[in-house]
Amino acid sequence: MKKTILISSTILTACVLMVPVVFSDDDRREYRQRSVGVAxxxxxxxxxxxxxxxxxxxxxxxxxxxxxxxxxxxxxxxxxxxxxxxxxxxxxxxxxxxxxxxxxxxxxxxxxxxxxxxxxxxxxISETPYIKKEHDEIPEKLIKYNDKVKSIANCNACHSKAEQGLYDEDGVNIPGFGRWDD
Ligand code: HEC
Ligand code: HEC
Incomplete structure (x- = not known):
């Protein structure tokens, strides 16, 4: 009995000590966001x-x-x-x-x-050179003449996670057009 407690507490201690080197889901999410998005x-x-x-x-x-x-x-x-x-x-x-x-x-x-x-x-934001360049292949009819978009300033019309700062292509869906593949 005592031995079991000793062994399990040893395992428990080992697990606790290991926690700092294991990446949590939050760490992974933050790393991904840092490399693909903005905060x-x-x-x-x-x-x-x-x-x-x-x-x-x-x-x-x-x-x-x-x-x-x-x-x-x-x-x-x-x-x-x-x-x-x-x-x-x-x-x-x-x-x-x-x-x-x-x-x-x-x-x-x-x-x-x-x-x-x-x-x-x-x-x-929509007029910074980087953001302009990223969108220069999208035809006007999908932006200006699209009632659900109207302007590039309306980031969240096409980027489903725009407010969370994520803009990768997976999250892009242009209303009335769909996913964008280039
Ligand atoms: C009463 C409505 C209203 C409120 C409140 C408001 N905005 Fe705006 N904002 C606008 C309009 C309208 C535009 C132009 C949108 C367009 O061109 O499609 C705009 C555009 C912007 C843009 C430029 C978007 C782009 O990239 O073209 C920024 C940045 C911005 N607002 C920041 C703010 C900040 C910061 C606040 C809070 C202090 C704020 N806004 C509150 C109406 C508002
Ligand atoms: C009309 C829909 C639409 C709107 C509105 C829009 N985007 Fe985009 N955005 C796209 C598409 C489509 C792409 C992919 C372009 C490509 O890969 O050629 C893109 C690409 C991007 C990229 C590059 C992503 C990458 O992985 O390289 C960023 C950053 C971005 N958009 C930010 C924004 C921001 C910020 C706004 C608002 C100020 C905005 N977008 C508004 C459709 C849109």
């Missing part, structure tokens, strides 16, 4: 204030200087008034600055950064 938006204030008209764009899709410019112009935001209260403004600005593309080591964020010149301050 998802996590700030509750950001999600609340910046996802009523479009998806909450992951902050790693633009550099800090772009987010600053966007936040400074919320009163006249792409033809809408997207002004917010001072407290949310502060929280969201801090969140965007900390998680922007120039602070991120996620692969897509770095590709976006490499496509920009140091003095480029784009306020559209």
């Amino acid at each position: 998802a938006a996590t700030s509750p204030a950001y999600k609340e204030e910046c996802s009523s008209c479009h998806m909450a764009y992951p902050p790693g899709l633009l550099p800090e200087r772009s987010w600053k410019k966007i936040m400074a112009g919320l009163e006249t935001h792409f033809g809408d008034n997207a002004e917010i209260d001072a407290e949310s403004f502060k929280k969201i600005s801090e969140f965007l600055a900390k998680n922007s593309a120039d602070k991120s080591d996620y692969r897509r964020s770095q590709k976006i950064m490499r496509s920009l010149r140091a003095d480029d301050v784009p306020i559209r």
